[in-house]
Amino acid sequence: MQPDKKALIELAHYKMPFGKYKGQYLVDIPEYYYTWFKQKGFPEGKLGRMMTQMYDIKINGLEELIYTIKREFRK
Template sequence: MHPRDLELLVTQMMPYGKYQDRLLADLPGPYLAWFAREGFPKGQLGQLLAIMYELDHNNLRMLLDPLRKKT
């Protein structure tokens, strides 16, 4: 993981699916857990979703708050 990945979580939108056009940082926990069970997409999106899942699962979403204020 790179520090830039955390910035992408608060700026990049989900490109498809039920939560299309929602910030990755705002995706609900059950949706992220579904990806964790079924498999994350390939590439950068999958890596970012996996990071967001770990943050959500470990109750660390608040770590993104300072980055939200920067953008």
């Protein structure tokens, strides 16, 4: 199964729209923040899906993949 290239590029460039980390790229937000959301429930919709994906990426140590995509596929 191939990951959706456009979705990964969008994920790499997506910024948090609210809260303590407002304006920061999702990949730059610490793992503990995603763990907290995992316990409390991710937001509905697109942001929640992206945060869930980033949680999975972070707990599996794959952040470098997102940093590479962010560098190579600039907006």
